[in-house]
Amino acid sequence: MENSEIAAIFEDIAHLLEIRGENPFRVRSYKRAAEAVSSMTVSAEKLVGEDEKSLEEIPGIGKSIHEKIVEIVRTGDCSLKKELLEKFPDGILDLLKISGVGPKKAALFYEKLGIGNVDDLEKAVNEGRLGDVAGLGEKTEINLKRAIAAYRSIQGSSLRYKLSLAMSSVDKYSKHMLSVKSVKRAEFAGSLRRWKETVGDLDMLVESNDHEAALERFVSYGEVAEVVQRGEKKAAVRLKNRLQVDLRVVDKDEFGAALQYFTGSKSHNVALRDRAKRMGFKINEYGVFSEKTGKKVAGADEKGVYEKVGLCWIEPELREDIGEIAAAEKGKLPKLVDVDDIQGDLHMHTTESDGHNSLEQMAEAAIKRGYSYIAITEHSKAVGIAHGLDETRLRKSLKAIDNLNEKLKKKKAKFFVLKGAEVDIRHDGSLDYEEDALGELDCVVAAVHSSFNMPKAEMTERIIRAIESGLVNIIAHPTGRLIGYRPPYEMDMEKVVKAAKTHNVALELNSFPERLDLSDVHCRLAKEHGVPVVISTDAHSEHDFANIVYGVHTARRGWLEKNDVLNARPLVELKKFLAKGG
DNA sequence: GCCGTTTTCGGCCCGACTGTTTTCAGTCG
Numbered sequence: 001m002e003n004s005e006i007a008a009i010f011e012d013i014a015h016l017l018e019i020r021g022e023n024p025f026r027v028r029s030y031k032r033a034a035e036a037v038s039s040m041t042v043s044a045e046k047l048v049g050e051d052e053k054s055l056e057e058i059p060g061i062g063k064s065i066h067e068k069i070v071e072i073v074r075t076g077d078c079s080l081k082k083e084l085l086e087k088f089p090d091g092i093l094d095l096l097k098i099s100g101v102g103p104k105k106a107a108l109f110y111e112k113l114g115i116g117n118v119d120d121l122e123k124a125v126n127e128g129r130l131g132d133v134a135g136l137g138e139k140t141e142i143n144l145k146r147a148i149a150a151y152r153s154i155q156g157s158s159l160r161y162k163l164s165l166a167m168s169s170v171d172k173y174s175k176h177m178l179s180v181k182s183v184k185r186a187e188f189a190g191s192l193r194r195w196k197e198t199v200g201d202l203d204m205l206v207e208s209n210d211h212e213a214a215l216e217r218f219v220s221y222g223e224v225a226e227v228v229q230r231g232e233k234k235a236a237v238r239l240k241n242r243l244q245v246d247l248r249v250v251d252k253d254e255f256g257a258a259l260q261y262f263t264g265s266k267s268h269n270v271a272l273r274d275r276a277k278r279m280g281f282k283i284n285e286y287g288v289f290s291e292k293t294g295k296k297v298a299g300a301d302e303k304g305v306y307e308k309v310g311l312c313w314i315e316p317e318l319r320e321d322i323g324e325i326a327a328a329e330k331g332k333l334p335k336l337v338d339v340d341d342i343q344g345d346l347h348m349h350t351t352e353s354d355g356h357n358s359l360e361q362m363a364e365a366a367i368k369r370g371y372s373y374i375a376i377t378e379h380s381k382a383v384g385i386a387h388g389l390d391e392t393r394l395r396k397s398l399k400a401i402d403n404l405n406e407k408l409k410k411k412k413a414k415f416f417v418l419k420g421a422e423v424d425i426r427h428d429g430s431l432d433y434e435e436d437a438l439g440e441l442d443c444v445v446a447a448v449h450s451s452f453n454m455p456k457a458e459m460t461e462r463i464i465r466a467i468e469s470g471l472v473n474i475i476a477h478p479t480g481r482l483i484g485y486r487p488p489y490e491m492d493m494e495k496v497v498k499a500a501k502t503h504n505v506a507l508e509l510n511s512f513p514e515r516l517d518l519s520d521v522h523c524r525l526a527k528e529h530g531v532p533v534v535i536s537t538d539a540h541s542e543h544d545f546a547n548i549v550y551g552v553h554t555a556r557r558g559w560l561e562k563n564d565v566l567n568a569r570p571l572v573e574l575k576k577f578l579a580k581g582g
Numbered sequence: 583g584c585c586g587t588t589t590t591c592g593g594c595c596c597g598a599c600t601g602t603t604t605t606c607a608g609t610c611g
Contacts (some may be wrong), residue, residue: 065583
């Protein structure tokens with residue numbers, strides 16, 4: 001039982017309670033529990049039975065939720081959820097995914113019209129049966145029709161968008177806004193600013209002394225397909241690429257408070273406002289206000305908002321309510337790793353296997369980025385589809401690297417190319433090169449590329465066997481997930497991390513936007529166990545080096561500091577680690 | 583259902599927009 005599965009059950013319970021009109025704070029407790037469980041670095045299943053008491057130390061988990069976690073782990077289901085589903089069909093949860101349908105409407109649909117799923121709703125709308133119910137008018141019917149069509153069109157694909165797609169829309173839209181005189185600043189907030197791996201929509205914030213002009217500029221952007229909403233202070237549009245963008249227009253002295261508010265996360269904001277309230281302040285998107293006098297005491301900049309409630313400024317990537325507020329209070333926030341800290345890249349391909357640039361071109365591009373080293377890591381022979389190298393071709397390519405290093409040395413370039421390989425971890429955990437060949441390498445990156453459907457215990461064994469070989473330095477894309485396409489393979493990450501610690505192996509954080517593997521949560525786990533993380537790009541062309549930002553920001557979401565990142569170390573120290581010297 | 587620098591009981595973040603209705607409920611973020 002994965003943490004994400006337990007979280008999903010709590011999520012469902014929260015929604016079902018909401019539909020039943022239960023105490024909204026009870027509903028929130030289940031939502032909060034869902035978030036708490038999914039951001040845990042250890043598996044809840046493991047804690048049950050072993051260290052069960054520690055469950056209640058997690059904020060948001062009390063006695064009742066604790067008992068339900070135990071029940072879910074033991075039985076695979078939750079009696080409360082079953083009980084709730086006796087009153088409603090489970091298709092009712094899908095109704096909530098229709099934009100404009102919340103718990104109240106879902107309950108109304110079911111009670112008055114017997115609508116229990118999206119198909120029923122669509123039928124009712126098409127037959128014009130909604131008008132019979134008090135409180136539902138013509139406009140609602142039109143909006144529902146459109147919302148159902150939108151729901152259908154994204155079914156099967158992920159509801160959220162990869163961060164990289166969202167990023168590609170950001171710059172152009174900002175420029176479009178800033179080209180109007182009254183718009184002084186334009187920034188994107190929301191999950192994009194927190195660098196979440198996927199985003200549901202974009203939140204743009206602009207400072208303007210003419211709200212109407214800013215709103216008009218916003219909806220007249222060339223990529224807009226549809227204006228979803230428009231008021232005096234905010235508007236929302238859907239772009240041609242289907243991404244929704246929300247705009248909020250604020251005045252100069254509100255910008256910081258608004259930026260804080262719209263960056264979220266929601267649970268971070270709830271915790272922050274709760275804290276403010278206890279201190280006699282009220283925080284909203286316009287500023288921080290004294291509860292007593294009603295006077296505004298902060299709001300122009302974000303830092304001021306945090307300082308007013310006794311905290312130092314918190315990096316957006318940390319704002320998930322998983323301990324950052326307590327850390328900020330004590331001045332114990334991590335000093336997060338930065339893109340500029342990265343000294344080199346330890347995973348890339350050239351035209352020898354399935355890359356698009358030559359060895360020399362990759363080296364040159366890396367030098368241009370200011371790196372002091374790279375490792376060339378072609379595929380091994382088992383990965384035939386990527387023109388993996390056998391031992392003979394491998395040795396030939398190593399010679400080319402030696403030659404290049406010679407040349408670089410003569411030129412007095414402070415740059416070194418490490419001899420590496422992305423060795424396939426075979427089905428049985430053995431490595432796809434002979435030991436002799438592996439011995440000639442500076443940097444052995446090992447990865448799983450086949451048999452993704454193995455049982456959890458076997459996959460864990462497979463990877464650990466590779467780690468225990470003593471021949472491996474780094475495990476690449478450790479879970480194999482492709483965001484939106486392929487789930488991670490079943491594997492006990494904690495066991496893998498512990499084995500990595502014992503055998504001086506680092507774990508890769510692959511920066512490809514569809515991988516981001518390790519995830520932020522797994523980065524925290526690695527850090528807790530003192531296992532270094534390598535932020536690599538797995539570049540197949542020189543352009544892919546730019547993806548490093550996605551890796552670094554994911555690492556930042558995982559609270560990693562410079563010291564936690566292997567390739568933030570200078571070459572000498574890196575070599576020491578690769579020689580298993582720690 | 584959770585939680586505690588007022589509290590083990592009584593609170594629990596806050597505001598904009600829409601639609602429908604004539605003062606507000608529901609949804610969303």
